[in-house]
Amino acid sequence: MSSEWPLWEVFIRGQHGLNHRHVGSLHAPDAELAIKNARDVYTRRNEGVSIWVVKSVDITASSPSDKGPLFEPSNSKVYRHPTFFQIPEEVGHM
């Protein structure tokens, strides 16, 4: 039966101010029940204050075979990291 239901990706916000985080996936016939199922499957131990669900088929993912062209060019470009600024004393801890 569950094979007839679409797969949904579940995102939970743990506390106010934090981003929603992907926590897993589940099956449900529609968005409304996906939220209910997510509540029951992923927030049983008081994990969340907000739930997002999105159909897994609606997610476009980068292809693992494109890993090289996509990500390797950013290797060895240390000048893109903001580690070369001198922070004035009076700013204190950032």
Added chain:
Amino acid sequence: MATAEIAVDRAALFEFLTRMGDNTLILGHRVSEWCGHAPVLEEDIALANTALDLIGQTQLWLGLAGEVEGKGRNADALAFLRDAAAFRNCLLVERPNGDFGQTLMRQFLFDAWHHVMLTALTKSEDPRVAEIAAKAVKEAAYHLERSSDLVIRLGDGTDESHARMQRALDDMWSYVGELFIADDADRAVAEAGIAPDPASLKPEWEAIVSEVLREATLKAPTSAYVHKGGRRGVHTEHLGYILADMQFLQRAYPGATW
């Protein structure tokens, strides 16, 4: 706190508290029987959550019942060491699980009553009762939302699911009326402002149920026959099997802990 206790007969208050606690205990046990057997994984977990909510509420109701009784019995002693005739749950909650539709219909009919009852109890004159109700009513609100939703989906679903839901409704219907019939204990706690008169909950219950059944395209049976007895300890044979299962360990190994 003390004033509420003085204003009402202890035995009547104990009776009321065991009725609340035994309903949630027996239904919680029934629903937990689905664990590992539900139609889909998501539903399995949802049912287990519901069962755990109900067992959690049982601890509060029976814990308070033990205090009020004042004979040194705690929630565990009341749950595991009483015989069937001392149980005060309604007959509805001891109905067998049947198929998923029957479990769901029993849950919906109970949730609708439970939510209306707990909402009224949040205004109880006894602050201990009001506090338990305030905690439990949030859980019951979710139970009702979920069971209503599923009753509508399956009732207004395929021919097969519709037929099963109608059969479940026909099967469970005559076990609900008992929840609205008052006896002396009910009248005593109602007069003390501790709990509502059971009959006063019926219009709101009917409004919830008739709206959901209408959307679910299901027809409530017209028979007015009501099975009753559970609330005064006269049970169907099903309760005995539940207790045998539930109480075995404490009966065979008294005082066993883990």
